[in-house]
Amino acid sequence: MNILEMHEVHTFIAGFHILEGVTLTAEHGKLTILLGRNGSGKTTTIKTIMGLTPAGSGEILFQGKAIQKMHDFEIPWLGISLVPEGRDVFSQLTVEENLLIAVRKGKNITKQRLDYIVNIFPPMKDLFKKKGRNLSGGEKQMVAVARALVNDDELLLIDEPTKGLAPIMVESMRLALAEIKKNATIILVEQNFEFASSIADDFLIMEHGKIACGGKIGDLINNEEMQHRYLGV
Amino acid sequence: MTSQLFVNILLSALSLGVIYFLLSSGFALVFSLLRVSNFSHGSLIMWGAYLGVYLVKALSNFTLGLVVSAVVIGIILALVEFFLFRRLYGGNPLFELLLTFGLIYILDEAVKLIWGAAMITVDKPLFLQGTVMIYGEPFAILRLYIFGLGAFICAALYFLLNKTKLGLIITAGIENKEMVRALGININKVFTFVCWLGGFLAGIAGFVLAFFTGLSPEMGTNQLLNVLVIVVVGGLGSFMGAAIAAIIMGLAEAFLGFYLPELAILSSFIVMFIVLGIKPSGLLGEE
Amino acid sequence: MSETQQKFILRTVDLKKSFGKQIAVNNVSLDICTGEFVSIIGPNGAGKTTFFNLITGAFRPDSGSIYFKDQDITRVKEFNRVQMGMARCFQITNVFPHISVLENVRLAVQAKSKHRYRLFINTDKLKELTEYAYYCLEVVQLKNLASHLAVSLTHANQRKLEIAIQLASQGELMLLDEPTAGMSAEEVPGIIEVVKDIRKKEQKTIVMVEHKLNMVLSLSDHIAVMNYGALIAYGSPHEIQENKDVQSAYLGRKVNP
């Protein structure tokens, strides 16, 4: 079953044609990885799904429902959370408030959910009272992912979680994502192929605003020619 | 100077500071979230004064009249946000400033049409007349009332901005609007609400001001300058900075007025030049 | 002394910059010889753009110093650095949108000319400025679009305009920040050609940040590799290709002990 489908989605930003007809599917319960060089349109794809850079034409289906015409602030309510590329942890708010602001439907965050998050990111338990601006890059990334977890959403869109992180942090992020994957569908944008291939189920490669190819991750790992061609490794 | 006199001046300085705080809080709030310098704030203050006095008389209920008029002033600014500001977001901030500047004309002339251009004196309601003795000196009950009102509004705003989810959203929205939307929050509604709140505060401030200056079509634009100076001294975008600056302005005006009465009218400029000379971004403003 | 002047146009010594607790550039010391083409590569977030911003003066380093033509420019303001002979193009296209293409370039020529503060002369009458601007546009193959507004150009042409503006600044050192960012595959060869052209016609030192490895390998004399804010390798394209650390940085494996 596909949780997300995009059909021929075109997106324009300030007159530039960024997505030139993206067609993709993401399977329920799988971790799909979106690969591709800089400027190939990966982040724009994620933002288009979230409605932050609205699709000019085409169709986006989430659980069979067309969402491309919805307002950006309505889309998360369907059960989609975003971990943006720049992390965007609110620097004036404490970590606790950063999580609170993400809680939807006016509910409080349950103890269970909090335990679940702390279980995934053990260092979080000492951070709750810290302000966003005092966090290190790795801590910010943790908070950004944790913020997307508070609502128990079906689909997580995670944009380059390892960008600029030290190797040890990358490793703990890998473990965390492996844990999160058990309960949610994830679409992950990544440049770090080694990191990505170790946890992904499926892959999609973007080139020039289009999906160039996709399939099971095993096929890509075994196909060095394809790696070289699209990823330059 | 006797200590009695000192306490007396101090108290009137503080109550002046509280009035300044009330006058500038709405402007500071709107600026800090929307980055719109609302030059029509002074005119909204004047509307608050006229409408408040009128409604108190019409409804013959002091508190009800005050609240209803403030709510209406809030709605005016919320409508302005909804229909006018929204078209200009993301462009040159100059145009938002010029737009609010144009609004001054519309609001001021409307007041003249409805209530006439003549100055109207305002009588204090009975329960605010008279004085109490503090430290052996008489002190007007009205000023005590203003202290109470200022403290209440300051506390309410503090609670709203720091202890509620709305406050979190406002703080987060100032920093990163896109991420707030990506969390499923309709930030446009928050914008409109903040404008409503800014107008509400202007309405209350105007009503209080009416007891001191009476009603005149110029009263708003006269205060606009004070408001702008306070907000710049406090640091643009810093709400607490504006509160501190308002108190400093009150102190400066009262004490300068005692020692050098000729210069009292220039006190706010003097404070502004001193502060901007030492810290160009204002007291609590970020570089 | 004169020998070093010949040798190094730009030197950074232990350059360091952090944002909060995140170290963006960590003790980078890089010497760039006059007349060379040096590329800086590295994964996203490795600190390349921050490094550029430090060189051009958009940020102040926390520690370390920068020498340009053997002068310490660590504390020099950005516009003065340009006046000294540095020119930069941006990763995100950054032109004057509602001004004509010619005027965009001429502004850059004018910034370096003695006429820049003149009041009572029509700019069109300053022939040498206009001619040089046309020359720069010719190099990047935009001459036929000179009278269009910059905002009306396609993305690829705006990138070319960026390079023309930079060329017009007449800096001895050109800093190119991802000249092909956001371009489609058909447009990239055009830019490579332009950069090669500039190399051939003008005796300039070029430092480029770029992700397209083919382009980097074919153009560069030397390649510097950054990862986690640090400089992890420096050498000729051949050496870099063989370097184990570099391979692991790009593949994301942990560095072998």
Next chain:
Amino acid sequence: MFQSIYLRKYCPVCILIIILILLPLFSSEYVKVVAMQIFIFGVFAISYDILLGYTGIASFGHAIFFGTGAYVTALLMLKSGFSFWATLPFVVIGCAVIGLLIGLLTLRFATIYFTIVTLALGQFCYFLLTNALTYQYTGGDDGLHGLPMILQTKNQMYYLAFAFLLVIFFLAKKIVSSPLGTTLVAIRENEFRAKMIGYNVLNYRLIALVISGIMAGLAGSMNAAILRSVFPGFMGAGTTIDVILMTILGGMGSLLGPVIGAALVIICQQYLSSYFEWWLMIFGIIFVLVVLFLPQGLISIFYRFRVKKILSRYEIKD
């Protein structure tokens, strides 16, 4: 063909100039006074446009310069017996110094600071003028009166004011197409990029402020000479507001726009205000509509129309 475009472009302007030259021959004294006010405020609005339209910074205290010019001229003529022409160098120097001071104090920071600080400074200067301490020099609220006539007849004054407008318009035209003028526009468009191609942005903004200040100051002294008196209102917020209205309504970023705006505002003030009590409100509504829908001012309608007309004419020919 080129010449015909050229002619067509300047034909209306030439006709207008001829009409204005002939105007004193058949008009009443009152019309002449209004026309002179338009010329002077036209200069003032041009000076404001250089700051707002070309440099992109909004001053809310531009009357400081206008008032300074007027008062320097009046004081020197009345107290020191200078001739009008001899006071002009002092006006230029005074306005340049004030411009430099204000600029150094505020232009380093966000331009909104400049707006607010200039507004406050304007009021500060107004209070200084009307303060009891300065009464003996400035005449307080009454202002100064009885400046000597600088020319014999009203008609001569009219031509002087008209020539003044033409000269300043011509100079301003030169300035905005000079290297400096184009740089100002570039800084307005993209300050960061201007810095990165080697322009000292602060210097350019300072120069723009000084030039604009000097022009406004000259307009002020000319106003003093024509009215033969000065009032503190010259330096007040009302004068600044007038010039903002003129520039925005007429069209900022085009030198002709502000002059048209000046004519419009002054004519409305003179004629409309006696018919409608609430004409200011209409003004406010027009102002808001212009900001929202015609940010380049009323003159942009004319430009659009004319470009279309010229284009269609040549399309038919081709």
